[in-house]
Amino acid sequence: MKLFILLGATAVGKTALSLKIAKxxxxxxxxxxSRQIYKDMSIGTASPTKEQLNEIKHYFVKILELQQYYNAxxxxxxxINLIEQLKSTHKNLLLSGGSMMYIDAICNGIDxxxxxxxxxxxxxxxxxxxxxxxxxxxxxxxxxxxxYNIVDLRNPKRIVHALEICYTSxxxxxxxxxxxxxxxxxxxxxxxxKRERNDLFKRINKRVDMMxxxxxxxxxxxxxxxxxxxxxxxxxxxxxxxxxDGTWNLEFAVEKIKKxxxxxxxxxxxxxxxxxxxxxxxxxxxxEILDFISENI
Numbered sequence: 136m137k138l139f140i141l142l143g144a145t146a147v148g149k150t151a152l153s154l155k156i157a158k159x160x161x162x163x164x165x166x167x168x169s170r171q172i173y174k175d176m177s178i179g180t181a182s183p184t185k186e187q188l189n190e191i192k193h194y195f196v197k198i199l200e201l202q203q204y205y206n207a208x209x210x211x212x213x214x215i216n217l218i219e220q221l222k223s224t225h226k227n228l229l230l231s232g233g234s235m236m237y238i239d240a241i242c243n244g245i246d247x248x249x250x251x252x253x254x255x256x257x258x259x260x261x262x263x264x265x266x267x268x269x270x271x272x273x274x275x276x277x278x279x280x281x282x283y284n285i286v287d288l289r290n291p292k293r294i295v296h297a298l299e300i301c302y303t304s305x306x307x308x309x310x311x312x313x314x315x316x317x318x319x320x321x322x323x324x325x326x327x328x329k330r331e332r333n334d335l336f337k338r339i340n341k342r343v344d345m346m347x348x349x350x351x352x353x354x355x356x357x358x359x360x361x362x363x364x365x366x367x368x369x370x371x372x373x374x375x376x377x378x379x380d381g382t383w384n385l386e387f388a389v390e391k392i393k394k395x396x397x398x399x400x401x402x403x404x405x406x407x408x409x410x411x412x413x414x415x416x417x418x419x420x421x422x423e424i425l426d427f428i429s430e431n432i
Contacts, residue, residue, distance in 0.1 A: 136222045136321040139428060139430055140167075141231040142238055142407060143328035144400040146338045148418035150183060152259060152328070153231040155193055157381035159425055160227040160432070163192035165214060165310050167232025167241070169207075173199050177372035178351045181342065201358070201366045208248060218321065228321075235406045242325075244317030251299045259302075271298060279307040324431055326424065327413040329404075336397050340356050344391045346371070353380065370395045 170180040177409040355375035376390040
């Protein structure tokens with residue numbers, strides 16, 4: 136069996152093309168966007184429309200409540216299990232999205248890191264707020280000096296996650312970071328979509344304006360009571376939350392959404408540029424892409 140992966144930066148044009156590829160393959164679409172998995176976040180995550188969902192069967196779209204914790208390791212397990220179920224009826228499958236860690240989880244696998252004790256997670260979250268990042272950094276330096284020497288010490292998520300592993304398992308986080316590529320019982324073919332940077336940035340700015348017209352601010356207002364949840368620590372919502380609480384005016388918040396989305400797209404492009412297995416195409420060359428897929432089915 137073959138798994139085709141359609142990837143690329145946000146706003147590059149994956150969604151429309153994924154429908155055509157899925158029809159060519161006779162495949163459902165396995166979503167690989169870590170925020171489209173959640174319910175109630177349709178506009179801000181550019182989720183597939185009802186018409187698109189009716190046109191092609193999608194998996195991993197709007198299946199989780201905002202309060203549910205989900206990560207790349209869980210995604211790996213769920214998608215691999217789904218592929219196992221579908222392989223008897225499909226020779227080819229399509230996975231589409233731009234979440235870098237989720238794609239990496241399917242292609243290479245994630246180290247078998249233990250599930251975090253919820254009490255430890257909650258305790259560290261509170262301690263980050265009350266004691267500050269410096270105290271947690273010092274603890275990580277004592278518990279796992281090897282990881283301390285390579286981690287981004289300004290990134291609280293990385294520091295807290297490493298401590299969660301240390302306190303849950305009684306071992307260092309480093310001991311779980313084997314990074315051994317897992318063998319998959321299917322062939323992976325990666326198709327990357329790429330645009331000139333200025334073109335992509337214009338599309339991002341235009342899409343943000345369109346989201347605002349479609350009601351992104353109203354959607355953000357409905358989600359404001361849940362703004363502390365990890366699912367909503369997301370570009371498009373967190374900026375508008377600053378407007379809703381009176382910190383920023385609306386024009387400034389919208390400009391910040393555009394800038395932060397462009398910055399995220401740059402991170403995606405940098406990440407994907409290191410993968411030599413990706414076959415790159417312009418999204419405008421649909422025939423070339425579909426011909427390539429036909430030749431590799």
